[in-house]
Amino acid sequence: MSVQERKQRERAERERLILATARELAEESGWDAVTTRRLAERIEYSQPVLYSHFRGKREIIGAVALQGAAELAVALRAATSAADGPRARVTALARGYLDFATRNPAVYDALFQLDGGLAYAQEDTPEPLKDGFAALLETLGEVAGDGVHPALFTEVFWASLHGLATLTRAGRLLPEDAESRVELLVDRLAVV
Amino acid sequence: MSVQERKQRERAERERLILATARELAEESGWDAVTTRRLAERIEYSQPVLYSHFRGKREIIGAVALQGAAELAVALRAATSAADGPRARVTALARGYLDFATRNPAVYDALFQLDGGLAYAQEDTPEPLKDGFAALLETLGEVAGDGVHPALFTEVFWASLHGLATLTRAGRLLPEDAESRVELLVDRLAVV
């Protein structure tokens, strides 16, 4: 048995290596640069090995997205926990979210821009994704306002953040006024 | 001279054909399906002809994006002109925007998701893009609220709409509650 166990361990280790390398490559030069050949070369295996772990490139993106969702949830909870009062928590949440998108553009792309073959907003949505949304909901639910469904409010707030994040990163919005935009958004949307 | 003029006309006509076909193909099966080979075949010319009109695929996307920007501006002005009062105009604007994104997903992608090699939010930004933003500003400037820069407010509102549009289309938000989200957004962001 121990032989098989060792093999399984090694296999799991290699899978981690693949994902870490894919992410590294993507953050370095974008997901377009993550070709199966380059990835295979970096992990010092041949291409077909990748396909023994993942169905294809899409599934690799999906796996990175799941990692990212978990990290995003952690980052959001860390950001809000330091703040006092609902209003301050929402501001911290917004800043934390945009910060995450700026600092991990490739992971953010995997999560919300690219096709990783994941199911969103459904029953079979993977746990990390649900938890990411839950992290948003925890803080935003407090400021949804009377008669407004917390989940609906969270969706709208999230969409706004997402819009700011993507438009800024795509050069459609200048980064200078990022902070003013966040303040305006929180001021208007959150009911305190 | 008339010979040259005819040739120029024919050339311009063919350029229109290329763009219309690219757009058609993109709306049919997404921009990934718009390959230079398929495009060339549809217009019944060989691939290199495309490169005598555009530097490459990116520039074709950019050209479609410019068309789209002009159409979006028209659509937004048409939507708002029928509404009475600032509040109704903003609602109409939001609906019109999301409608445009839903009805022309490929064009919307060319405009705001893909790289068409265009400059945004700068001096050398092409006129149609500036005008698209202007169309938003005309209606949103009215409801920015005291002490809030109209352009800043427009950016935030636009980002929210963009977030709703992209997340919905990518399956990250369910389309059922689209209308509720718009109402909530307008209610909170617009100062009437």
Add this chain to the structure above:
DNA sequence: ACTTGATTCTAGCATTGCTAGACAACCAAG
């Protein structure tokens, strides 16, 4: 030592964006 079964690699397919160089069509001058 040998066989068997899993694992990994080499080599290749079809498709992509893009381009060089051959070829043909056309127009102006003789």
Add this chain to the structure above:
DNA sequence: CTTGGTTGTCTAGCAATGCTAGAATCAAGT
């Protein structure tokens, strides 16, 4: 009409992509 040159278009090909079939290799158990 013929010729010469320009302009335009096409054929053929490159390197890179995602993915896969089948050969080669390695390790485990007898």
